[in-house]
Amino acid sequence: MDRIPEVAVIGAGIVGLCTAYALVERSAAVRLYESGVPGHGQSSGQSRIFRHAHDDARLVEFTRQGRAVWDEWADKLGAELVSQDGVVALGTPVPERLRILQDVGGMPVRAVDSTELRARMPLLADYQGPAMLDEGGGAIRTRTAIESLAGALGDRVVTEEVISVHPTDHGTVEVLSAAGREQYATAVVCAGLHTARLARGVGLSLPVQPAAHVRLTFQVGGAPPQRVACLQDSSGDFGEVGVYAAPYPGNSRYAVGLSQTVQVREDGSFADPHALVALNDRARVYVSRALPGLDPEPVEYLHCWVTSLPWSEDGMAVWEADGIFFAAGHNLFKQAPRLGRALAGAAVGEGLEEDLRPAAALGRPR
Ligand SMILES: Cc1cc2nc3c(=O)[nH]c(=O)nc-3n(C[C@H](O)[C@H](O)[C@H](O)COP(=O)(O)OP(=O)(O)OC[C@H]3O[C@@H](n4cnc5c(N)ncnc54)[C@H](O)[C@@H]3O)c2cc1C
Structure with a gap:
């Protein structure tokens, strides 16, 4: 890494890996904390379904855009990431x-x-x-996706468990882990099962x-x-x-x-x-x-x-507090590249997309 990271991403499941990769695309300096092996949590195992069908037209559109990101990254990473078999x-x-x-x-x-x-x-x-x-749907090549993203991120991925992430009095975000006490401009928490616990530390109660x-x-x-x-x-x-x-x-x-x-x-x-x-x-x-x-x-x-999330088995949302973003939801594998780009945009100060705010309840059947 050539400069002090601006953004901490916590959790190297598919969502954290895609977020970190999307930050690197924007030339942001990023550090990705993972307590275990990348992709060992909810993202584990071979294969997931990429399907466009959802009960909320907004989520269908989000997924349609996400398919294009999978293709773009497959070209960049030089690997098939979604099968062609529908x-x-x-x-x-x-x-x-x-x-x-x-x-x-x-x-x-x-x-x-x-x-x-x-x-x-x-x-x-x-x-x-x-x-x-x-x-346009197909089987996501999960192991290839995890391994190629982690490979592309290289030493930006650090094997550390984050104990706390919280704002400081001077507008930065502090991350506490066994590696020490680091400050960043912002942080994105993609810690799967542990996202709600880390969010509680900044006063957010996620309905996960x-x-x-x-x-x-x-x-x-x-x-x-x-x-x-x-x-x-x-x-x-x-x-x-x-x-x-x-x-x-x-x-x-x-x-x-x-x-x-x-x-x-x-x-x-x-x-x-x-x-x-x-x-x-x-x-x-x-x-x-x-x-x-x-x-x-x-x-x-x-x-x-x-x-x-309570409103749908495909629901997803991002909570924000003091410059820290917390992503949660289910069936996120297919959404991860598009969601990662949205989280990267929010982390560099472009604002969070309205449909991703909890009040929008993205995925709720309409
Ligand atoms: C069997 C199964 C089938 C599925 N089928 C589909 C499907 O067909 N299509 C689809 O799109 N989705 C599917 N899903 C859902 C999808 O796999 C998950 O939504 C997605 O993998 C979640 O990714 P994530 O990055 O949010 O979480 P995770 O993969 O759980 O990643 C979170 C990471 O954070 C790390 N972490 C946690 N706490 C800390 C901490 N304090 N410090 C550092 N690191 C930490 C964890 O070790 C973990 O690696 C399926 C899920 C399962 C289990």
Whole structure:
């Protein structure tokens, strides 16, 4: 690093990495604090879905802009970051989601029949209900994204846990960690599960709802298909109304999760320790009914925290206090480059976008 950092970013999950990278794009001097290994928190595991479909047209537009940032950064970083194979969505919400997407415009989305569905999603059992294809969506190459962003940031990433971030009497922001006591012009907190705790230290009470989540990975039976879309199944035809699934790079494995999560107490403990195991079992039953193209014995389990906002499972917002910004929400992987650019802009004094302020409740169904 060639000069004293102006901006501290706390947390090297996908949101913090994208924020730091967007600050470097603007030639800002940045230090990114991470208590563990970059990408080991909610951003862990292989693959996430990039989908444009959301229940709030503002979030659809935000996501549409975000897709362009993923492409721009893929070129800069010299790596594929989102697959080209699209996302299929099933179930009765499809016509309304399609209407919102088409009203916003500018995205290749359309209804598909069962023949095209089979071609796009060869692992799926016979399905005759409403279906749509988001051709601009796909599987996010999560490990490649984390590793290439962390690599590009180099020694701007420091392995330290931040204990406190707070304003000083002379207009700067102080960050306390095992590495010492550092001052910055501003700070952006992207600490996932720990964002609410750090925000409380400056008097903000974030309505973040922590929960536990499980996702299972299955081996594809036989040779991996050349093309396979991500899946969002709200149909109930196979016994579940909230399922998402995405291929690993190479298409030989497919990760499947129920959108349902298990609420935990404020200290992170479980009221019902068996609830997560019950979700595991339901996901296995779903796979045996809906995805005959997969071997029904899971090869991996990913247990992870998620942090949602009360107005939507896709909700996100940024709180601001004394020159410190706190980002929170769920399903943020796809949004991270666009959100990172917005946070970088706010950190260098351009102001926070109105739609990201908590009062806007971005993501709330309208
Ligand atoms: C199984 C699963 C499937 C998902 N599917 C999708 C999907 O299909 N599409 C999608 O867009 N999203 C999806 N999500 C959500 C998405 O992965 C998360 O919203 C996103 O990864 C959150 O990133 P983050 O950077 O905010 O948080 P995190 O990845 O949790 O990063 C926060 C980082 O901050 C660090 N940290 C915390 N406290 C401190 C401190 N005091 N000092 C220093 N460092 C600290 C942590 O170690 C961590 O690395 C899914 C999530 C899960 C778990």
